[in-house]
Amino acid sequence: MSFIRRQRYLVDYILSSMLRRKGKNFGLMLVYSLIVFMLASVMLFTHALKQEMGLLLQASPEIILQRMVAGRHDFIPETYLEKMGRIRGVTERKGRLWGYLYDPSVKANYTLMVAEDQALDATEVIIGSAIARARGIVPGDYITFRSFDGESYSFQIKSLLDHETEIVSADLVLLNRKAYRALFGVGEGVYTDIVLSVSNAREVPKIAEKLVQRLPDTRPILKQEVLRTYDAIFSWRQGILFVLLAGAIMAFVIFAWDKASGLSAEEKREIGILKSIGWETSDVLHMKFWEGAVVSLLSFFIGYLFAYLHVFYASASLFEPVLKGWAVLYPQFQLIPSVDGLQVATLFFFTVFPYVVATIIPIWQVAITDPDAVMR
Amino acid sequence: MRKSDHFFILLLTMATLFLVSLVDTARGVAESTVRMDRTRSLISQLGLxxxxxxxxxxxxxxxxxxxxxxxxxxxxxxxxxxxxxxxxxxxxxxxxx
Structure with a gap:
């Protein structure tokens, strides 16, 4: 009990002492919290985005088969569906028709895609919510696209794609096969690529091998590669953001180290007085430990909690410009809150621990010297 | 109330909020199931x-x-x-x- 009472008195003392230097200590806590906020935001955002992409893209096709001509992606003839023959393990195969269209009126790129099962007329389209926002249009309105030969085609918007699916459908325009071919001048008998469904995931590499043997001018893209690409991309982005933040972190480290380790004459005098009135070295160390703990624990919690709110309840709005680049269409999405315990523990260790240590060591050096020498 | 009491109450509140954020992740997963299912069905339907x-x-x-x-x-x-x-x-x- 007496230990707890003693610690409480020490905390009382150190809080009064810190409040005497309010500006300096609040300034330090503000910078400290901001650094934790930035690091935690990047960490939480990247982890949640990686997790979400991993879960969502599990539903994407096992194999996408592209035809390559002179090293570039080209249309794949319908006959390739026959030419590839029957492959054991493939449950479904179908050709996809899709492409990009630049809309000069809003300076945005759309992804146009034929959706056979949507029962669309040749003059109807279904559009993604981000397009509707950018163009200010609603179902029932008309949208005009310029075709390959300069003709303008107007389409009535049948409906919007569910806004909850925006993370994958923000820039999609679903249309009828006839309309697609008329718009891009793509003749009958070709597809953009072919997608294959495979029931057993372990058979996918073997099937890909067979496809390349039978159709040597094609390139299969496997779902595992797609998942790996996104996993790597977000880790890479996290790394780049950390590198960009490194300058700020280093500045903070120097600032914190200077603040924590370089004792001012006033602080040295204070310790001398405390020792001369009967404080023991351990009391001084405990007192300084509490100073480090007050600053670093509060800053860690403030930074982390604001980062959590920023990423999961404010749609990580500070990162939007980084991801958006020059794009006009950007999905509005709310990530599933998810936290990697190991990452949080690492962040805690690297932000709280060094500061507490940096506060104690120089104090220990002063606290073991003679009070009379320190006060002089 | 002593200054240390204020500090410990603040620290306890923050630690509780930190734990709440961890519990919130579990709640978030349950709430987003419908959205995830819809998105996944669109992905598989269009082969995105x-x-x-x-x-x-x-x-x-x-x-x-x-x-x-x-x-x-x-x-x-x-x-x-x-x-x-x-x-x-x-x-x-x-x-x-």
Whole structure:
């Protein structure tokens, strides 16, 4: 009990002492919290985005088969569906028709895609919510696209794609096969690529091998590669953001180290007085430990909690410009809150621990010297 | 009330909020099930392979479909100039070759 009472008195003392230097200590806590906020935001955002992409893209096709001509992606003839023959393990195969269209009126790129099962007329389209926002249009309105030969085609918007699916459908325009071919001048008998469904995931590499043997001018893209690409991309982005933040972190480290380790004459005098009135070295160390703990624990919690709110309840709005680049269409999405315990523990260790240590060591050096020498 | 009491109450509140944030992740997963199912069904229905996060250039829109030299695919001397492109790695299926 007496230990707890003693610690409480020490905390009382150190809080009064810190409040005497309010500006300096609040300034330090503000910078400290901001650094934790930035690091935690990047960490939480990247982890949640990686997790979400991993879960969502599990539903994407096992194999996408592209035809390559002179090293570039080209249309794949319908006959390739026959030419590839029957492959054991493939449950479904179908050709996809899709492409990009630049809309000069809003300076945005759309992804146009034929959706056979949507029962669309040749003059109807279904559009993604981000397009509707950018163009200010609603179902029932008309949208005009310029075709390959300069003709303008107007389409009535049948409906919007569910806004909850925006993370994958923000820039999609679903249309009828006839309309697609008329718009891009793509003749009958070709597809953009072919997608294959495979029931057993372990058979996918073997099937890909067979496809390349039978159709040597094609390139299969496997779902595992797609998942790996996104996993790597977000880790890479996290790394780049950390590198960009490194300058700020280093500045903070120097600032914190200077603040924590370089004792001012006033602080040295204070310790001398405390020792001369009967404080023991351990009391001084405990007192300084509490100073480090007050600053670093509060800053860690403030930074982390604001980062959590920023990423999961404010749609990580500070990162939007980084991801958006020059794009006009950007999905509005709310990530599933998810936290990697190991990452949080690492962040805690690297932000709280060094500061507490940096506060104690120089104090220990002063606290073991003679009070009379320190006060002089 | 003593100053230390204020501090410990504040610390306890923050620690509780930290724990609440961890519990919130479990709640968030349950709440987003419907949204995830809808998105997944759209992905499998249309055979989508990429998120619509980077719509600025065609090779950043479908990263998994891009070539190794996609940044230079407009013409041999074309330099990469889109912000996304400067932050991206080549697709993994090409990087290993």
């Amino acid at each position: 392979s990429d998120p619509a996060l980077f719509t600025e250039a065609r090779y950043t829109r479908h990263l998994s479909q891009a070539d190794l030299h996609s940044a230079f695919q407009d013409h041999p001397m074309a330099m990469e100039h889109f912000p996304s492109g400067s932050l991206l790695m080549p697709p993994q299926h090409e990087a290993g070759k």
